[in-house]
Amino acid sequence: MSNILVLNAGSSNVKFAAFRAGAALHETARGKVEGTGAAAVVEQLERSGALRDLAGVGHRLVHGGPRHTAPALVTPELMVELEELKALDPTHLPAELELIEAVAARCPGVPQVACFDTGFHRDLPAIARTLPIPRRYLEQGVRRYGFHGLSYEYLLAELERIAGAEAAHGRVIFAHLGSGSSLAAVRNGTCVDTTMGFTPTGGLVMGTRSGDLDPGVLVHLMRSEGLGAEQIDALINRESGLRGLSGTSSDLRFLLANEDKDPRAAEAVAVYCYQVRKWIGAMAAALGGLDTLVFSGGIGENAPEIRARICAGLSFFGVQLATQANAAGAPVVSARIAPVVVRVIPTDEELTIARAAQRLLPATPPAEGTREWSTRSRTPC
Template sequence: MGKILVINSGSSSLKFALFDTVGPVDSGPSSSVHALVKGQFSGLGTDRYDVSMTRHKSGISAVSPGSAPDHHAAVASLLIWLERQGLLDDIVAVGHRVVHGGQHFHQATQLDGQKVALLEALTPLAPLHQPYSLAPIKILGERLPELVQIACFDTAFHAHQPLEAKQFALPYAMFDRGFQRYGFHGLSYDYITRRLPTVIPDFNHDASVIVAHLGNGASLCAIQAGTSLASTMGFTALEGLPMGTRCGSIDAGLVLHLIAQEGMTTDEVATLLYKESGLLGLSGISSDMRALLNSDRPRAQQAVTHYCYRIAREIGSLSAALGGLDHIVFTAGIGEHAAPVREQVAAHCQWLGVDLDGEANQANQSCISSTTSRVGAWVIPTDEEQVIAEDCLTMYQKTLTH
């Protein structure tokens, strides 16, 4: 049976997962995928680099790839490890998480040089993500040019939002040039959407759902009948909620003021908005929610209060876009593990009919809403690598039929 390698590359990390196909890769819809092993190179580009592994009863050797100081070394180390395990020749395709697909890419896509160039041109729209998404693609293309590489896009899930949800109130010609709201975290939202019928009893496929992807990057998505209707992120991954170090939505006039009146350069403003703001900027302590929840310093507590307030305000906005709310789902690192954050957000949303079961919430159970809550509240771990592998298999099967 063929295997699929998934790579999810970030600015200082490279996650990887090896999936086996259940059934031959050419068996069409009967094929599915399950993880054999997952791992992560962390601290890339720093002096604290390391590697960690998780196995899924795969029988794969306990010897993991060696740690690596940068992305090139991480990919090289991974390839050497796969070869030593006798797995490299079994890989039929590599699936990559690519943050921005722009106007061109609305579904999983097999890559070639021309498509990589189109994706590289989108780097100004996602400067903290796109270069690192593309780095492993280029490295593998040089080392194994015959290997099928498939890109899966964070923007694709939102591509079919209504026009009014994607527009800015700018001259219309600018929309045609690509100045629009794209939305991100789409692979996470796609995974959660696929999981809802298996988690929520008697799930109505036409239900109105808000998914809160709360990690170091954070956003919300309004989903109805499995389709994205609106999202808090827009032209870039800076808009919307405050995040670990990103400010979220901000008055554009303030940015102009910083440049025109404070004399800041565009690079300095970018550093401020992307790397020095959010929870880190508000608290002056940390971008890590765990550290803030464990702190008794007033600024830490206020940062958490502001964060939850902004989430609740956006939930109200997205509920209006949906015309009501049936379920709210919390996912990603903070969403899955920070019970106090979920509690504060739910308290703000009581007017919508959200009522938590305190014990279930503290225990991070799957269903955290009370029996009398009009809105279901859920905690569902996300798995971007799984959805990439599934889409990668589907895409690869299409290449076999052409």
């Protein structure tokens, strides 16, 4: 058994990738399974052949809480602890845990590894992670955690590979821009601040998420419209952002294509670019300057017009794009004379998870009765 399967569960689908284990992981398959029911997802994965010859399975878990900051083998004890964290992340964690259990039932004895999106931000300084609320809530784990950490871990490693240790340990801002968008400020290889906070809803405006919002707005809506918790959750996570601003779509490509004839689409694009630019300034302040800016994610990698609009207002602290390089999506899109190097680096969360899983997988399959998380099944993988 030599395959590592990676499962990246989202709100409406599960992305998967398969890798042949070895000194250098070799990707053999990648795809997406639509649907949210864990059992149905596992059935589709089985039909696709993704469950064959498994050495292990790695999972992206959005939230690890204050304790779980490094990848870990899934055990009964870990599952109990993660069940207790559901209140911190009711949107993602329940479905992610159900998927782990479904895989265990289908593939008994196959080790599973949990990789936490919050882990990259584990060393956030107290001033960056602390929320200005009564301390009794801080003691309950209500604080800024940060997300997209598996993407940032990959990007930091790639930056060091292609540009060297000096660049990777300088003052770097990573911009993971997609349907979910965030920035991370990294100095000496450590995250010192990030835009997302207690949940992935915070920070930048996103496809359907509001980003940071005056809490008084929510209090007003609760009073004026009688909105409850579930309605507020739907409002800020599924009805806001680019979709809410434009009234038509959360897809930035669609909005760009229609901005000349639709003022709401144009405004949505302008708000997005403005907020990214503003947050880059904030992250640069947290770093005490800026050496490297990295664009990644579906928007960051593939939308040169958005990169240009974001960077157009940043020349005052050394960001200047090379027009032709940016239009072509070159690896380096900054002008040669610019003090700040601007790069485009495609991210790969699944490879990050596969690497972590391979490091933690036992050299031999676990014996009957060991404490790796598994349940019996009539059909072993």
